[in-house]
Every structure is written in structure tokens, then in C-alpha cells.
Amino acid sequence: EAAVTQSPRNKVAVTGGKVTLSCNQTNNHNNMYWYRQDTGHGLRLIHYSYGAGSTEKGDIPDGYKASRPSQENFSLILELATPSQTSVYFCASGAPLRGYAEQFFGPGTRLTVL
Amino acid sequence: GDSVTQTEGLVTVTEGLPVMLNCTYQTAYSDVAFFWYVQYLNEAPKLLLRSSTDNKRTEHQGFHATLHKSSSSFHLQKSSVQLSDSALYYCALRVNSGGSNAKLTFGKGTKLSVKS
Numbered sequence: 234e235a236a237v238t239q240s241p242r243n244k245v246a247v248t249g250g251k252v253t254l255s256c257n258q259t260n261n262h263n264n265m266y267w268y269r270q271d272t273g274h275g276l277r278l279i280h281y282s283y284g285a286g287s288t289e290k291g292d293i294p295d296g297y298k299a300s301r302p303s304q305e306n307f308s309l310i311l312e313l314a315t316p317s318q319t320s321v322y323f324c325a326s327g328a329p330l331r332g333y334a335e336q337f338f339g340p341g342t343r344l345t346v347l
Numbered sequence: 348g349d350s351v352t353q354t355e356g357l358v359t360v361t362e363g364l365p366v367m368l369n370c371t372y373q374t375a376y377s378d379v380a381f382f383w384y385v386q387y388l389n390e391a392p393k394l395l396l397r398s399s400t401d402n403k404r405t406e407h408q409g410f411h412a413t414l415h416k417s418s419s420s421f422h423l424q425k426s427s428v429q430l431s432d433s434a435l436y437y438c439a440l441r442v443n444s445g446g447s448n449a450k451l452t453f454g455k456g457t458k459l460s461v462k463s
Contacts, residue, residue, distance in 0.1 A: 237391075273356070273455065274455060275353075275437060275453050275454055275455035275456040276392070276437060276453040276456075277453070278450065278451075281450065291450075323391060323392070334441075335382065335394045335397065336394075336451060337393075338391035338392050338393065339391060340390070340391050341391060
């Protein structure tokens with residue numbers, strides 16, 4: 234069974250503070266992804282990575298940075314957190330295969346920025 | 348760019364009745380794959396079913412969907428819903444445009460509420 238874990242599971246931050254969300258996967262997948270989930274918007278891709286050392290901008294990258302130091306770990310960094318970044322964040326991993334390759338999601342991190 | 352449209356934000360159905368969740372898409376590419384993900388309350392999204400073959404019915408856990416490229420649709424259906432089917436359902440598109448890109452484009456999701 235694919236395994237993606239996220240930490241912390243819940244986070245309260247102050248406006249202007251720095252927030253780091255961490256993700257670890259034991260699937261040995263090359264690709265990893267960060268999404269945010271908001272009611273009325275669904276899942277939106279923030280950043281993704283093809284492998285260690287690579288990061289790519291997704292559809293809504295503004296205000297976020299990403300870091301992929303190893304195959305297993307992928308972090309999402311909010312340098313200056315704002316209340317508009319209050320959301321649930323999901324990390325996912327996936328194999329770089331064509332066609333049917335699915336993405337496996339972590340349990341999510343609920344971030345509240347006050 | 349690519350887009351996925353789920354027209355219903357909320358669908359309420361009585362237990363035992365059929366349901367169809369709509370999904371249409373726009374893309375300039377012909378080599379595509381489609382997915383339905385289901386997310387139960389306070390859980391992560393997980394794959395329900397997938398397809399990349401035009402006009403072929405795909406089934407899983409009592410749900411089925413058929414990709415119709417002629418109408419750009421991949422609707423999700425079930426003939427008899429159960430209370431346990433209450434969840435958020437996402438339709439997603441993957442374009443196979445070469446390289447190792449494996450991005451999914453998600454719709455906004457449809458919440459299915461099954462009542463007794």
C-alpha cells in the first residue's frame with residue numbers, strides 16, 4: 234500500500250510568519266505534488282517535482298516555495314504567511330508513467346493563518 | 348489550457364436510487380486519461396476509477412463511467428446509492444504530452460449526499 238505522510242497535521246500561524254509543511258513518501262515515486270483544497274475551488278496544484286532537486290510551478294504558485302531535498306521528502310514553504318493561505322494542504326506522490334498512473338495522497342494539513 | 352467542469356456542487360439522492368455526477372472537459376490533446384477520486388469526510392482523496400479508452404465502460408465499487416471523447420465527458424454513475432457513498436467526488440484529467448509530466452487537472456468537486 235502506498236504511503237504518504239504529512240506533518241504537522243494541524244498548524245496555526247500568524248500573519249507574516251514563516252510556515253513549512255513537510256511531506257514524506259515511501260513509494261519510491263519520482264513525482265510529488267502539493268495541492269490546496271478550498272470549498273468551491275476543489276484541489277489546486279501549487280508546486281510539483283519530478284525528483285530530488287527539482288521543483289516546478291503549478292497553477293497557483295504565488296506566495297509559496299517548494300523544496301525537494303530527496304526522493305522521499307517534499308516541503309512547501311510559506312515565507313510570509315497571509316490569512317488567504319488558510320486552507321487544507323495535501324501532498325501526493327505518483328509514478329511518471331503514461332496513462333493510468335494514479336496519485337496517492339497524504340492525510341492533509343489544516344493550516345490556519347491568523 | 349486544460350479544464351475540467353463539474354457542474355453540480357451538491358447532489359442529494361435518496362438511498363437506493365440512481366445517481367449521475369457530471370464531468371466534462373476541454374483539452375487540445377487527444378492522448379488523455381481520466382480519473383474519479385473520492386474523498387470521505389476528514390480523509391484524503393483516493394482513486395475510485397480511471398479510463399483512457401474511448402467508449403469503454405469502467406467499473407469499480409458499484410460505480411461506473413464511460414469516456415466519451417465525442418462529447419468530452421466522463422460522467423460517474425451508480426444504479427443504487429448507499430448511505431456510505433456520501434462523499435466528495437473529483438473528476439480529473441491527465442494529458443500525456445510527453446516527458447515525465449504527470450499533472451492532473453481537477454474539477455471543483457461534487458458533494459454527494461445520500462439520505463435515507
